[in-house]
Amino acid sequence: MNVISERVVNLNKNLKPRFYIKQLDEHLWIYVGNDYKKYYSPHLHIEFEPQENGETKVKGLFGPDPGLWTLFMFLHFVVAGIFIIFGVFAYSNWSLEQPFAIHIAVMSLMVIAWFSLYFIARSNRKKGMPQAHQLEGVLNKLLEGGN
Known part of the structure; x- marks a missing residue:
């Protein structure tokens, strides 16, 4: 989880103001930045679940603005x-x-x-789909370790 935390900090710097990431323990929230946010913009909630075999299960859920x-x-x-x-x-x-x-x-x-x-x-939901794909791209960058 420490590796992910470091990646979050680095990626958050590179993505602002387009996106921003919040982290709390094993949970991440990826949001569209305020300058690019529409009323229908989704956010992505990620949960990291450590498994018994040492791997980590990644669960994601797209949701509307609260x-x-x-x-x-x-x-x-x-x-x-x-x-x-x-x-x-x-x-x-x-x-x-x-x-x-x-x-x-x-x-x-x-x-x-x-x-x-x-x-x-x-x-x-249909209007927010392009931004959902962008959020998924941010998640992929995070998991791959890219900036």
């Missing part, structure tokens, strides 16, 4: 909450034989909102 992910999760919870609340209202009005068409309409709008959030997320 702020954007939090916003999307918040929106999903809001949409789900509205859907459930209006579902309860629709059932109550139906059981009381009151009009409930507006509640069903709002629930339908929430389903459309869910699908919209899904397609927006897919679009953002």
